[in-house]
Amino acid sequence: MARLILPRLLSDGCVLQRRKSIHIWGWDTPGVRVTAKLDGVVGNVETSDNGRFDIYLPAREGGGPYDLTVSDSEGDSITVKDVMIGIVWFCSGQSNMEFPGARVADKYPFLRTIEDEDMIRTFKIIEETSFSGPYEEHNTGSWVSVNKDTIMSFSIVAYFFAKELRAMTHQAVGLINASLGGSRIQSWMSRQMLEGYDELIAETDKYNDAAFRNERAKWNEDKTNKWINDLYNKDLGIQNSWEKENTDDSDWDELSVPTMFTGTPLEGHVGSVWFRKKFDLPKELAGKSARLFLGTMVDSDETYINGEKVGVTEYQYPPRKYDIREGLTRQKDNTLVVRLKIELGLGRITPGAIKEYKIFNEDASAELDGIWKYKIGATCDKMPPTDFINWNSSGLYNAMTAPCHNFPVDGIIWYQGESNVGQPWDYADLTEKMIRGYRKLWKEDNLPFIAVQLPNFVIDLTEEENWGEFRLVQNKILDIPSTGLVVTMGLGEDNDLHPVTKKPVGERLALWAGHLKYGYIGEYCGPMAASIKKVQDEKAAVLVELEHAQELKVSDEGKGTEIRDFFFVDKDGELHEADAEIKEGSIVVRSKDDVKNAVALRWCCENTYRGGLIVNAIGIPMCPFELPIE
Template structure:
């Protein structure tokens, strides 16, 4: 009996091993790169003969000793749909295949941000998103240090429709819309991005050796042991913290979400705002907020509660009924619920906020309102609040997933056999701690990826950081500005482009909602630098050179288009100059033809200039007549002598 079981096990094992296995990318609905040779690859039994039938032709291969095989298809024109049949000891039929242009869309959260987060802003776009020629492959968010992965654990090609598009990258989708509208070529988007990731996490082991500190950090994680220890410890610390917060929360014990609860002795503060700026002070833990409001008889079936953004996590109740929760600070709080919960006259909202570090509360300059059909009730103003549980700050996590090499191994390496048109890159917020190294990191990353794809001229289109955080009234140093300069410097690398977005940000949100213009500006770069529209104005003014004449600096630019202008017909703003001492002051600026003259009567021998040099340079207003903004920059005559 044991021999029979053993024999069946061996035969079953052989049968399983004999099956042709394809990588996740090679699947139904895939978009393959047009006008170039493309690889179809996979696994089967060692020395198994593989036959591929496609477009009335047959291609053959044999697996190697490891069971790997590759077939190279000749260049194909854009079009489809096609079918592809693979035969070995088993048969696979792939359907609905298109040839078009494939773009890898990578970086951090602003590239990852899905259309679902933008659904209130772009309702009409989403409703019309029925296009089988725009497809996305969503790479799973994973990291791995030991070696380069050969495949993904999940993922499939999905065509755009009003439901599926909610999971598409917003930036990538708007880019694809623009390109498809212009050329009517199928567009495949490989969405391989992860929130919070620094550039070094997307570089291979071999390439990261150029940066000794990052390489040594990577080696600590290569065997996987430290990763497991840290993850276990972080989870325990976090679980213990939240367990203690929940167990000691007076609001949960005394049912502060109950609309009949007597909160007469609670303190009050204005919402939006932070309790650290009020009587409670800078404490962490659980704080409850309550607000009473009155409405006429409810005629709608659905209500929507908009609570801006909240730091950090919240649970929301209306008249004692739970209507929604969000576990971290970045997503907008938009909670739809059955309007039957509401009643004519008095109603009560209760919000339980858990803040684990920093200042907790309601983010300023965001909407706080109740929407009933066409009617909107403003909820800003006085709210009552009470401390539910006071906690020590939650210790910071290690975030192993952002360590060097890990994302490259898991989210980029499995792509290397898949032919692509180019790369869209939106990253940098997490690299602002060390802006001076960013150009070197990006030069290394771009070279690394071009080597991986065996495309020395692979187009690489970069989104420059938007404006963010509090504006400043005087010239200041800024890591965000310094990183934008490094991003501008990447244009020295051949076949790169830069989408300037210095006017598309929100001071209070690291994830601004205007992703349409980001995608459109990337598409302009692609149209000019990849698709060959040489006469297209694809960028705002880019600083070229300057010269000194007396107490003035004369600046020249490329990409001036039909001419330079100060937006809204006001005087030029955002320029600052300095002597060699580096003490910058605001400068007067005027447009003289295709040049700009800057000066300040207190600076007799200017040698340094900056434009839009701040985290959030709200007054910078240099554009070309095509309504594209100038890139922030700095320059120093003394360094060129």
């Protein structure tokens, strides 16, 4: 059995960071000499008492592919093949960073036939936690390059980011992807970074107890299985096979779909509801292979066409996109049946833009929105809350991020915040502590850190979950040197936590990276308000002085071109809607109700925008802000 071990990050296909000392590390028998050779450059060192070795080869420019050979004085040797030297970025956050290519293939169909891009590679770390302390090595991960198969599991934001970096720098791009849907910022922070947050540190300690952790995991599983099984056993639709075509639905009620259930007889219902829709198909579609789109639903569904199950989705977020086999449909009297399970009384078949309800192929389509029939299958108690163990403080950092600090990178991109919007901890302070902690551990004081600001979003938000206010908190990252912030207003979907327009997000991340790291001299962000000054010859009017404001204009992002998102803030904190016009690279804002005691001005500080967005020459919207009036 070989004694010499290299970390997973140093495996076939890896991308090593150019212009930084190349770190080769691993484990072997204590006291043996280990040698590393890369493209004729050699370094060696003796292993420590615990068997660890660290070899640093000189920094160099990009190139490859090379073989990296690591051997020891006892005769063991490992050769790592297809090594590139280029630029490496660490990609982290929650679901919108994790979001894979498969989820946007309908938005960007070229992904299904994408050409091989061997110079863009990713190392995806599978979800894992440790509450006892940081790992030295990952338990999962390997390097893969882009092709039509692998792109479907790539972080799609990171891919579009890498594609732009590749065009900008002509270097191989390596992406280390440590992300997990639903995770909180404190999940990605070490115990030391959380100093001062006693409650979060106590959370780490509590989940470090394996017995407690196992009990919570079993509780999660048991309560979920019990809820599902109890509902199944009570469900009249299951007992009477309501999925069948010949089901008598003459006494079923009707509902216009898509719709929120608020204000309907289904408001607050917990349990199952069965929906039926009769539909005809054009001859070009009848009997042919097709796809079925049903938007999103809360919470989970089983879907049937003509009595045959065509798809199941176990939770609310993924759009329902199911394949219909050849021969299943006909021209007349088809039946769509959906069994919808509702866990918390917040059911819906999601209405709004980009949510399509149709069956289609390349030749024809048939719309499925309109009047559906429905009948309650069963009523039950609410699903007990889930303990998402892996989201707790420090767990993801210890198992997924900590081993990456040995691997030099050019910077960090970060798309996270949705799970912290309604939480009491100071997100701006946590962000700063995390950035400084990461920079210390990567041994680079100005390591670029670029965050994605949350986009427009409305559906399901409570009063405590104010995305508009949260964007103002995210703005504070720009007070930290060598940071960037991607503005995404207009790229979101008001009715979906996971918008599919991801290409501009990656491109805007790359513009910031170009500015911070690669000498890019073009415009790299949208307009930013620098100051708010009173207009001397007008009452209740101010001038917004801007930076990055070349060729200002108003862009219609689905809500018209009227500027409707400026508000004056008076001394009592009350908001007053304002009118605005673009004037010679600045913006003049006037109060609609002649407010005389305004102390501040806001732009786009609600969950979504209501009118046109102000953009600059490269089409990026002005950053949301609240600034005092000078």
